[in-house]
Amino acid sequence: MGCTCSQPQQARSQARRHRPEYAIVDSNSCGLIMKKGHRVHLKSVEVEVQVKGYVATVTSTLQYVNEEELPVEALFVLPLPAEAALCHFSTKIADQEVVAEVHDKQKVQEIYADALRSGQQTFFWGETQESPGVFRLAVGNLPPKESTAVTLIYVIELAVQADDGLRFCLPSVLNPQCASTNIVACTCKVPYTLSLGIHITSSIPVSRVVSSCSLEPLIYLNTAQTQAKVSLSPGHKFNRDVEMLLYYKDAHQPTAIVEAGLPNAKQGSLMGDSLVMLSLSPEFPEEVVSSFGERGEFILVMDQSGSMAGSLMRNAKETLLLLLKSLPLGCYFNIYGFGSDFKSFFRKSVAYTQKTMEKAAEKVQAMEADMVGTEILKPLKHIYKQDHLPDHPKQVFLFTDGDVKNTKEILDLVRTHSRSHRCFTFGIGQFAGTALITGMAREGRGFAQFITSKDRLQLKVMQSLSFALQPAVVDISVKWTLPEGMSVTTLSPPLNVLFQGQRALLYAQLTGESSGSDEGTVTVHYSLEGQPVRNQFTFCLKAAEDTGLGIHRLAARSLIQSLEMEHREKKDESLREKVVELSVQSGVSSSFTAFLAVHKGSGQPVKGPLVRDAIPASYLEYDEEYDSDPGHQGKPCELYIPSSWHSPVCEYSVRASASPHCPAQREPYLDLVSLQKAAGNWDLEAKLFDVLGKTEQELAKQKPLQVDSAVWATVLALIWLHGFRTPEQEEWKFIAMKATSWIRSQKVENLSECVQAGNAVLGCRVEEEHLTYICPRHCHYYH
Structure with a gap:
């Protein structure tokens, strides 16, 4: 977590003399x-x-x-x-x-x-x-x-x-x-x-x-x-x-809800007119999911600032390795490290092969938290300038434990490129900037995850990878049909792409009064796997009596954000006036x-x-050399935000008080993961014997005749995962899918005998079907 601010010591001292009592x-x-x-x-x-x-x-x-x-x-x-x-x-x-x-x-x-x-x-x-x-x-x-x-x-x-x-x-x-x-x-x-x-x-x-x-x-x-x-x-x-989960029947059905405006507000204004909120969450047919052919270009971007030293970097490296091993065959990938500057493993994204995977794994092991500061904008600009690979949509995975001063500039950049990529973000620790983490995922049509001291980063990353390996609808358009006397004005920015599992809320302003019918019609057009899809439904124009104005205010915020971005681009003062008017009104x-x-x-x-x-940077006892010292013990926090809110500390970095060098043991199955080949199989080697806790002689004695050694090693690895690491199954499921797919490709005639022998030598009772079943949603990635 690096700080990008730097004020002269004299200015900091002067500001501290005028520090308000309640500021900290x-x-x-x-x-x-x-x-x-x-x-x-x-x-x-x-x-x-x-x-x-x-x-x-x-x-x-x-x-x-x-x-x-x-x-x-x-x-x-x-x-x-x-x-x-x-x-x-x-x-x-x-x-x-x-x-x-x-x-x-x-x-x-x-x-x-x-x-x-x-x-x-x-x-x-x-x-x-x-x-x-x-x-x-x-x-x-x-x-x-x-x-x-x-x-x-x-x-x-x-x-x-x-x-x-x-x-x-x-x-x-x-x-x-x-x-x-x-x-x-x-x-x-x-x-x-x-x-x-x-x-x-x-x-x-x-x-x-x-x-x-x-x-x-x-x-x-x-x-x-x-x-x-x-x-x-x-x-x-x-x-x-207090956490609650609310479920609707027919959750993927598009809906439209009308909310009445304020009775005493000016007619024609956003708060005076009724608003409609349209919810879209397309349901993807199973045959589309299973035949989805786009593999993806995976860009992994890791914070290497000084505050990531110790257990954070160790955990991050293990997670990168797990993610690297879980990528599907046929995809492209690259890995970036950033601090005040950035560097990439490869000059441009490379095809995922055994050679490139091994080279990347070596570089991951060599990563250190030795880069001063937290500058995210530079690597993102570089990534977005790279040529797009046909049929390989870009998927950006960004990891950081810090916050930055230029969050809005970063969000603008991500929003500008939202049509050509998807952004998944991971906030590590309680001081990761919420506005940055959630904002990048929102603007990049991805998913945000926060990892605190009790969470497993590996699990959160695999959840997001599962989300990323899904098809999307594109070329989305919405047409409103209203009774005579009424018109509609769209308030939300255009919706370009929507992935499986995502929901989009679109806001529109209704003007005028109906001369007859109380129903309107919405027609949604989009493209799914090159095929046009049309969805039409009716909705009631009569607003509920108890408005609450929640829809109005979120619509106002959406419009405000769009106008602010346009103002930053055009420097048009009339846009500023519109923002102020809308903000005051709502x-x-x-x-x-x-x-x-x-x-x-x-x-x-x-x-x-x-x-x-906002507490100025000068109110914080900030050491400019902090991030250049990977072995720092941290400074006490002067500003605290409870992690349960996942809120940003402020726009400046605040130091964690815990030592980054707390001892941590490497997960045994991560050693197993590191041995897997890009195609999904394992080789029968000494390091695998150590993970399985068996000698070469014990495994050779139980090995069925005429079974290839790689098949035997892969069956043993899968049995060990299913038998001993069931609680972490969500983390290694893609590892297992690749292995299962590879076994299928070998057309093993005596697989049942192999499974029985593997259970016997490892002392497990894993069913054969556990080693042959692949989830249909993801199977196309691992054939």
């Missing part, structure tokens, strides 16, 4: 905090979630009480998910209510400067130019024994899981004892209560809701089962993240706006401690 957030400073990092006691958390199709509006109300004998000056601190759109924040102490409202950042800064000149202190918060930050609001003086209510509302698209479930997570970040840990659940006592209710509305029936936490029974609110509610069972201690912040805390009713800015959202 340590491992216990989330929630409502006082000076010196002490917390105001949290008494209850009430959460209401409104789900519309694939969008959730989350309203959280937190009740605090000052149990001190004197008034306290308090600050609310909370990281938000990078993909969430915050649209409301308020606090209420007795009759005094403070509301954060969106304003043009230039005007807010003028108010801020005027307040400073007049001796007042004013708060504002807004998105930085590089990365989203941590939300902070000075709530003022809290009298003794007085309570305060903090309410925040954000909107978020629910992530789709591999089994079509929609994941909602309420992190345990507010638990003071759990906030500073990386464990899934802690055993500490939680001195407050939690209530959580979810109301679901969809155009297709709700199937079920499951959770690792105890839930009340799902209640359907209509006979069509398109409306339902569920709640957390009373007594939940909130000592772990209450969704942008790079040109900020939240200004005002007293409700008076409209006057809040007076209080000076607090900015």
Whole structure:
């Protein structure tokens, strides 16, 4: 994890002299905090979630009480998910209510400067130019024994899981004892209560809701089962993240949901008109999946900055080796390492053969965390400039444990090339930048994974590889047919490609009123494996009474992001004005706006401690030589973001406090993996004997007659994997598929005898079918 900022020491020292008291957030400073990092006691958390199709509006109300004998000056601190759109924040102490409202950042800064000149202190918060930050609001003086209510509302698209479930997570970040840990659940006592209710509305029936936490029974609110509610069972201690998975029937059916605008908003404006959200998730016929012939060009990009030293780099190298061995025959690949500069294993991508695989494996073993800084933009530009290989779509796998200052520039680059490639990202450790990791995957139509201390990087990578080895639909177009008197304006950028297992949400604005019918029609055209596909369905134009405006706000955010990108390209000030107008109108912040805390009713800015959202690099005790020292022991973190949110620390790097040199044992099956050939087989050699725990004589004695030694070695390796490494099967399944395919190609006549002999010598009971079955979804890659 490298830092790309570098300020002169004099500037850093000067900035530290003016550092605000509340600027630094340590491992216990989330929630409502006082000076010196002490917390105001949290008494209850009430959460209401409104789900519309694939969008959730989350309203959280937190009740605090000052149990001190004197008034306290308090600050609310909370990281938000990078993909969430915050649209409301308020606090209420007795009759005094403070509301954060969106304003043009230039005007807010003028108010801020005027307040400073007049001796007042004013708060504002807004998105930085590089990365989203941590939300902070000075709530003022809290009298003794007085309570305060903090309410925040954000909107978020629910992530789709591999089994079509929609994941909602309420992190345990507010638990003071759990906030500073990386464990899934802690055993500490939680001195407050939690209530959580979810109301679901969809155009297709709700199937079920499951959770690792105890839930009340799902209640359907209509006979069509398109409306339902569920709640957390009373007594939940909130000592772990609350995760829920929502399932719809006919999950791949396209849907369209209409949401009414604000009654008092201007007609013709985005917030005044109704919006429609179209959901697309094509279902791929099995024959298409099994006959998919595109192999892919796999580009593996690994962070080699100093903070990756020790166990992180060791784990990353083992993962690269596993990924390298799992690639399908016939593909192309290359591997890049980056820090402040970058280098590639090959001048350009090469065909996947035994020779190139062995050469790459040797280079992987030689990789070290010896490259200063974290500069991702340079290697990406180089990768995108390379010629495209016909019938081999580019698949980029990027690994990093850090964050960067130029996140938006990187996302713009990935978005520009989204039609010709797919991007899978892996954030290693709690300080990997969420905006960077999730943003690159989102813009690159890939998948983002975060790996904390309890996760296995190998498993996460194999999950993404499984996702990557899927076909896609291209040339997607959408046509709307509405009754006379109504028109539609598309708000989302064009959708170029959609892979199996992905879902796309498209937003459009409805203008005018229907003269008759209450139904509209959507026609979706796309190409799948060169064949045109047409899908048409009708939807109801009548919006539900309870809007929640979640669709409006996510649509606004989508449009804001597109306009911001266009502004950066064209430098057109009229585009900036459009962004500000839309941001203020929708209450969704942008790079040109900020939240200004005002007293409700008076409209006057809040007076209080000076607090900015983004902590300048000068506030961090940063050592510019840090990443050049692979053996560093790390520095204590001055800014902490609980890993359960997977939030960026800030746009600058913050150091991990753990030593990178903790001991770790190599997984035995990784030794087995390293011995596999590119074609999928193993050779009967001394290193294999060591892994299997048998001597050459023992294996030779059990070997059936007239069986090739490579076949015997491969059967033994597969039996060992199935017999002793079943828990890691998701990690080595592609290794096994290649081996099974190779065995099939050898047309072994006495395979049953081989399996029986292998079981006998290894002491296993693996069925022959386990060594001959290949998942149809992936079999075309390993024939």
